[in-house]
């Protein structure tokens with residue numbers, strides 16, 4: 001008798017094998033025109049041609065077949081703020097004023113645990129609607145915000161990383177903690193959630209201007225006290241911000257050095273933005289195996305600048321894609337790649353569709369040191385995957401009919417596609433979003 005937990009999915013299937021910059025485009029991906037993935041107990045059991053795998057399946061195993069579709073690994077968002085979903089698309093400011101006028105007031109509401117629970121549900125529903133199955137997520141300063149988020153992610157059996165914001169200066173009083181309280185609160189959250197199911201904790205100092213040196217030292221201390229913790233913060237996003245960091249930390253040689261001095265760099269450290277980095281900083285990020293989250297929609301929306309991806313590539317810095325909602329303007333990784341392409345165009349550079357695809361899947365997993373578990377469809381990894389619909393909109397359908405290669409179809413999908421192109425999302429082999437039968441917690445119109 002076959003266990004009920006075996007399922008199979010048949011369609012065109014694409015996954016990434018590594019960075020095209022290292023492997024060359026042709027060696028960087030696997031593609032099966034008529035492919036099959038077999039899922040068992042939440043993991044990928046097999047991936048290959050349908051013609052070679054179908055006969056290995058007992059007759060009672062259900063095979064779901066998708067037409068005009070492409071199965072890919074779930075997208076990975078390496079930088080996003082769940083409490084900011086309510087103020088996405090706020091008008092008119094650059095980073096520091098935007099924080100003061102829009103962000104902090106939105107985050108103050110998370111003192112209310114029920115609000116945090118409701119927003120967590122709406123946020124995760126929206127991520128899954130967009131095909132994102134793993135994210136590195138900012139909470140607020142309130143520990144309850146992280147309890148609410150992790151509870152919700154646990155119920156959905158998602159692989160998620162999150163942490164409580166540490167912020168002890170240069171913010172409204174009701175959003176600040178202290179070095180001691182941030183240590184205690186973070187520690188309690190780590191004990192409660194880190195390593196539970198597929199959840200991981202990130203020590204989360206907001207950015208250098210909102211932490212005293214004492215608090216940054218506490219963040220560094222926490223990282224030494226538990227295995228495999230993440231460190232998640234912002235770095236060199238905006239020119240006024242970087243100038244402010246120089247004033248606040250005159251002894252340090254630069255922005256990155258503030259974090260380095262407090263031992264916050266490493267294999268599980270993710271720095272959002274990195275738009276204004278010098279050569280030494282790039283070298284140091286590479287030497288410490290730290291990662292950058294490239295957030296094109298946010299960097300354009302806040303007028304922060306153009307991320308230099310070729311420079312990061314040259315230094316072999318790990319890079320993942322980040323939406324950075326609410327400064328970012330879309331939950332869609334497809335739309336994030338669309339904007340990344342334009343950011344490169346403005347610098348006279350190209351972003352190949354297979355490089356884009358890598359960045360949004362396996363590259364993100366590598367940036368998060370999670371590529372043993374997620375990022376492609378290798379047998380043994382978590383069965384987190386997405387079914388994309390080539391015919392999702394009339395324009396997509398029409399344009400796809402003119403496309404003659406996978407490369408072209410992929411590029412059209414990431415240029416014209418968005419949440420409408422995500423037909424199904426699966427986490428651990430279970431359906432967590434189906435476009436045509438919407439979830440009750442998706443944001444509703446009035």
Ligand code: GUN
Pocket residue numbers: 081095099103206207234237298324327
């Ligand atoms: N720098 C410090 N806090 C934030 C934030 O919430 N969003 C962005 N984009 N940058 C930040």
Ligand code: ZN
Pocket residue numbers: 079080081234272324
């Ligand atoms: Zn951010």
